[in-house]
Amino acid sequence: MTDPRRARLYDELSMESRRYLAAYVLFNQAVADHLGLHPTDVQCLSLMTADPGPLTVKQIADMTGLTTGSATRLVDRLERGGYVVRVPDQQDRRRVLVTTVPDRLARVTALWDDLGGAWQTLLDDHTDAELEVITRHMRRANDLSHAQMRRLRDRPKPD
Numbered sequence: 815m816t817d818p819r820r821a822r823l824y825d826e827l828s829m830e831s832r833r834y835l836a837a838y839v840l841f842n843q844a845v846a847d848h849l850g851l852h853p854t855d856v857q858c859l860s861l862m863t864a865d866p867g868p869l870t871v872k873q874i875a876d877m878t879g880l881t882t883g884s885a886t887r888l889v890d891r892l893e894r895g896g897y898v899v900r901v902p903d904q905q906d907r908r909r910v911l912v913t914t915v916p917d918r919l920a921r922v923t924a925l926w927d928d929l930g931g932a933w934q935t936l937l938d939d940h941t942d943a944e945l946e947v948i949t950r951h952m953r954r955a956n957d958l959s960h961a962q963m964r965r966l967r968d969r970p971k972p973d
Contacts, residue, residue, distance in 0.1 A: 845929075849922060854878065855892055859914070859922055868901065868911035879963035897922075 839853075846853040861877050862869065869877070875885035889912050892898040896918040903909035937945065 845925065849925065851895065852888075852891060854880070854888060855895075855897075856922070858888055858892065859897060859919065860926075862898075862912075862914055863919065863923070866914075868903075868913040870903075870909060870911060874912060879960060879967075881967075 842853050842856060846856045849856065851859075858874060858878055862874075865877075871885050871889055872882055874880075874889060875882045878885060878888070880888065889898060889900070892912075893900065896915055898912050898914055900910045900912055903911050937948075940948065
């Protein structure tokens, strides 16, 4: 038999997770609107700065969960906006690498830095042990999200 308290906690966590995810998607849309970017482009820039270094379009596709065609269009938009450039790979001239443009990226980073203080304050009252739990959960949720994206891509689309 399921523990009623645990069942209630799962229900509460499920509802708060739905609210959090919706709020984050809407927040990301607001950031994108403010910058004149597509929401996926904002997240791609975030991921590219979290793991800096040139990437192939295939790596960007894997990182974002997009198809290579969608990732190519994303890179096209970012390139038109001056946020990234494509450069030949010096080790393999057949490959093209995508790298961020620091001067242009600075406007995005400035906004993230401005908004980031409030997020830091949100975490300030947590103990180190609680922050470790939150970090572990976020890491596992990220891994699960990528696994679920792969699963959805392999599944037939509903009618």
